[in-house]
Amino acid sequence: MREVYFDYGATTPPRPEVVEAMLPYFREHFGNPQSLHRYGDAPRQAVEGAREKVAGLIGARGNEIYFTASGSEANNFAIKGVALMNRQRGEHVVVSSVEHLSVINAARTLEKLGLEVTLVPVDRYGLVDPADVVKALREDTTLVSVMHANSEIGTIQPIAEIAGAVKERSKAYFHTDAVATTG
Numbered sequence: 001m002r003e004v005y006f007d008y009g010a011t012t013p014p015r016p017e018v019v020e021a022m023l024p025y026f027r028e029h030f031g032n033p034q035s036l037h038r039y040g041d042a043p044r045q046a047v048e049g050a051r052e053k054v055a056g057l058i059g060a061r062g063n064e065i066y067f068t069a070s071g072s073e074a075n076n077f078a079i080k081g082v083a084l085m086n087r088q089r090g091e092h093v094v095v096s097s098v099e100h101l102s103v104i105n106a107a108r109t110l111e112k113l114g115l116e117v118t119l120v121p122v123d124r125y126g127l128v129d130p131a132d133v134v135k136a137l138r139e140d141t142t143l144v145s146v147m148h149a150n151s152e153i154g155t156i157q158p159i160a161e162i163a164g165a166v167k168e169r170s171k172a173y174f175h176t177d178a179v180a181t182t183g
Helices: 016-027 038-058 071-085 101-112 130-136 159-169
Strands: 092-096 116-120 141-145 173-175
Touching: 016 038, 071 101, 071 141, 071 173, 092 101, 092 130, 101 116, 116 130, 130 141, 130 159, 159 173
Parallel strands: 092 116, 092 141, 141 173
Antiparallel strands: none
16 A cells, blocks of 8 residues: 655655755764864854854844754743743733644643633634734733644634734733744
8 A cells, every 4th residue: 555644744854955965964074063173163054054044034133043953842942931031020821722732731831830821712714813812911911822824724823913913912922833834
């Protein structure tokens, strides 16, 4: 029986040219980019070059780009980090009900630590209504997280509108998981 892989939203096989570009780092330039010895030089230059390319892709500066091992790790870092570092400002977080499990689990962890989490519902198409996000905002809201696109059903959220509404009505930080759409 012929198998067909349909989970490209989770992991995509690398293109041959990507594998080819990576081979030198598997064979000759295998050093840790954080190393102070010469084996770290080429990998460090490659990481810094990638950082600048990613920054250019999203209109950021290189020093604003942090690499993590996965989107899940990045979501955990952002959500828990922002919420816990700003706890003195408030203990309320808003997330949509269709977030990636890494976001939902981070929110559950925050609840266990005593923060309050509001889940914003979606319509039958999986869309978040910006008005529902605004309704969920409170004086003590420190973070709002709404994914850009749902990799399971393909819904693309009106992120600019949601982020604008949050910025206009709140001092909360805004986070979006854009793993499924960046690039």
